[in-house]
Amino acid sequence: MNHQERVIKCKVVGKNDSSGDILFSDAPFNFYLTNPLTSEVIEEEHPLKGKLMKDKVVVLPSGKGSSVVQVDGLYQLGMHHNAPAGLIVLNPEPTIVSAAFVAEVTLATGIDKETFDYLRKAKSAKLSVRNSELTIKY
Amino acid sequence: MESLFPTSSIFSKQGNVSGKIFNFGMTAKNMFLTNNEEEILSGEHGSGFQYAMELLVTIGETFGADKMIDITRAHWALSGQEGDLYFAKRLAEGGAKTRVPVTTNPDWDPQLRTQFRVDLTENDLTLLRDTMETCDKLNVIKSFSCTPFLECSHPLLGEHVSYSESSASPFINSVYGAFTNRESSVSALAAGIIGKTPNYGLQLKENRAPTVLVNVASEIKGDFDFGIFGWHLGKVIEANSIPYIRNITSKPTMEGLRDFGALLNTSNAVALYHIAGVTPEAKDYEKDLHSGIETIEIEEKDLKETKAEFSNYHGEINSVFMGCPHSTINEINLVYKLLDGRKIKEDIHFLIFTSNFNFKILKDNGMLAKLNSLGVRVLKDSCVDEPVFKFAEGRIGATNSAKAAYYRARRNQKFTILDIPDLVEAGVRGYA
Numbered sequence: 400m401n402h403q404e405r406v407i408k409c410k411v412v413g414k415n416d417s418s419g420d421i422l423f424s425d426a427p428f429n430f431y432l433t434n435p436l437t438s439e440v441i442e443e444e445h446p447l448k449g450k451l452m453k454d455k456v457v458v459l460p461s462g463k464g465s466s467v468v469q470v471d472g473l474y475q476l477g478m479h480h481n482a483p484a485g486l487i488v489l490n491p492e493p494t495i496v497s498a499a500f501v502a503e504v505t506l507a508t509g510i511d512k513e514t515f516d517y518l519r520k521a522k523s524a525k526l527s528v529r530n531s532e533l534t535i536k537y
Numbered sequence: 538m539e540s541l542f543p544t545s546s547i548f549s550k551q552g553n554v555s556g557k558i559f560n561f562g563m564t565a566k567n568m569f570l571t572n573n574e575e576e577i578l579s580g581e582h583g584s585g586f587q588y589a590m591e592l593l594v595t596i597g598e599t600f601g602a603d604k605m606i607d608i609t610r611a612h613w614a615l616s617g618q619e620g621d622l623y624f625a626k627r628l629a630e631g632g633a634k635t636r637v638p639v640t641t642n643p644d645w646d647p648q649l650r651t652q653f654r655v656d657l658t659e660n661d662l663t664l665l666r667d668t669m670e671t672c673d674k675l676n677v678i679k680s681f682s683c684t685p686f687l688e689c690s691h692p693l694l695g696e697h698v699s700y701s702e703s704s705a706s707p708f709i710n711s712v713y714g715a716f717t718n719r720e721s722s723v724s725a726l727a728a729g730i731i732g733k734t735p736n737y738g739l740q741l742k743e744n745r746a747p748t749v750l751v752n753v754a755s756e757i758k759g760d761f762d763f764g765i766f767g768w769h770l771g772k773v774i775e776a777n778s779i780p781y782i783r784n785i786t787s788k789p790t791m792e793g794l795r796d797f798g799a800l801l802n803t804s805n806a807v808a809l810y811h812i813a814g815v816t817p818e819a820k821d822y823e824k825d826l827h828s829g830i831e832t833i834e835i836e837e838k839d840l841k842e843t844k845a846e847f848s849n850y851h852g853e854i855n856s857v858f859m860g861c862p863h864s865t866i867n868e869i870n871l872v873y874k875l876l877d878g879r880k881i882k883e884d885i886h887f888l889i890f891t892s893n894f895n896f897k898i899l900k901d902n903g904m905l906a907k908l909n910s911l912g913v914r915v916l917k918d919s920c921v922d923e924p925v926f927k928f929a930e931g932r933i934g935a936t937n938s939a940k941a942a943y944y945r946a947r948r949n950q951k952f953t954i955l956d957i958p959d960l961v962e963a964g965v966r967g968y969a
Contacts, residue, residue: 493719
């Protein structure tokens with residue numbers, strides 16, 4: 400194994416395996432506060448403000464806020480072909496799992512805090528549905 | 538191993554969802570499914586039921602459910618928003634229909650369009666029409682209320698249900714002692730279609746024990762104070778905590794508990810609480826509160842500070858929004874009593890949102906006409922957070938609901954948050 404790679408067994412649900420550069424946040428997130436035309440994060444005072452979500456593997460501690468806007472937010476990104484490539488969530492709840500399902504974004508859960516902290520400095524990740532694992536690259 | 542999702546995606550097409558039905562290929566990796574559940578998942582009962590079951594199994598697998606369990610009812614936090622509608626339409630076009638009673642949240646009453654003389658986009662109107670048509674195809678109960686648990690859908694202690702709507706699930710769990718997870722709108726709808734939900738989380742008694750002890754050293758009197766307490770408590774405990782609350786000296790009302798849970802679950806994510814001497818499951822835990830459990834003290838200053846933050850605006854308002862969650866008959870009668878014959882200032886929109894159920898009783902009792910004559914509008918089948926209230930966007934209003942203030946902020950409307958007596962005074966003066 401390349402010493403700059405780490406493979407973590409976890410739960411991965413989704414249509415296909417996916418991969419992309421990592422976009423990491425320590426702050427819970429709601430996809431409603433993104434611009435679906437550009438994938439830019441528009442939530443004031445959020446650490447990801449101004450970042451583009453398209454094709455990224457977005458790493459979050461959890462979702463937040465109402466379920467309908469979380470589902471709609473990720474759905475709108477998908478409809479405009481601006482969705483993230485994948486999501487990795489430390490503390491999922493039914494709302495963010497539902498949003499990933501409706502928008503058909505591959506979702507990894509079942510990671511521990513140590514893995515979450517590794518992802519903070521990682522460059523990219525691959526989510527494998529078939530193997531139920533994450534491959535994290537530095 | 539098979540992929541969990543279909544090989545073709547609706548997002549591979551340009552433009553809007555075609556509604557085309559796909560064949561899926563999905564199996565449960567860890568959950569036990571009965572033969573009937575396997576058949577549903579493989580599509581033998583139609584693609585609509587299959588799509589619903591796929592979501593439920595996805596959630597069950599994520600949260601370690603061992604199996605599915607039967608539910609008696611569900612509540613769909615219908616919104617008319619596109620993502621939610623897309624999911625519901627996909628169920629409907631695949632032939633799915635509800636297998637247990639499913640109540641719905643409000644969307645908005647189309648009659649408001651002419652009453653407020655607002656211009657809405659064709660998209661707004663299409664979304665509303667499509668939502669109504671989809672409700673009928675799915676056979677949901679169009680209750681259009683965010684408080685069906687007070688009016689028409691009352692689960693009993695220990696009943697397994699699937700409730701979305703962030704102000705409802707805490708009430709269902711805590712006040713009735715029924716069992717629901719903090720469902721999303723689509724997962725609750727899916728559960729209502731299948732008549733089952735994954736067996737995890739708060740569906741299991743062993744997961745309902747308190748995780749934090751809350752000692753209340755402040756007097757909490759009245760519904761508004763309970764709302765303030767809920768908002769503040771949500772700020773100081775962890776997400777998904779289960780607080781056990783002691784030393785509440787005044788008996789809360791249903792409205793107070795409604796607002797307590799609504800604000801607790803808006804300022805944080807908390808779907809179950811126990812209040813000693815009030816909620817039915819609290820007594821199961823009072824002897825076992827162990828010394829290792831985290832303890833929080835709530836002081837009078839905490840609640841005073843929260844109240845001060847809520848109402849730190851003093852100036853002109855152009856509207857009053859009351860009823861998030863929907864106001865009860867008692868609350869609406871109170872407004873009339875407090876007005877004492879005085880009228881709302883002419884250019885102020887004083888709106889009270891309530892269920893159709895309450896609206897009919899108030900109308901038949903003559904209360905709607907009396908309130909109308911004083912300038913108060915009672916609205917049915919509507920949510921505060923809808924596009925039809927464009928007159929309020931960019932302006933400042935008054936409300937008794939921190940939840941309304943929180944959600945209307947994305948429509949560029951700010952609020953000062955006051956109790957009902959102060960709301961009435963603000964409406965009469967035009968000034969908070």
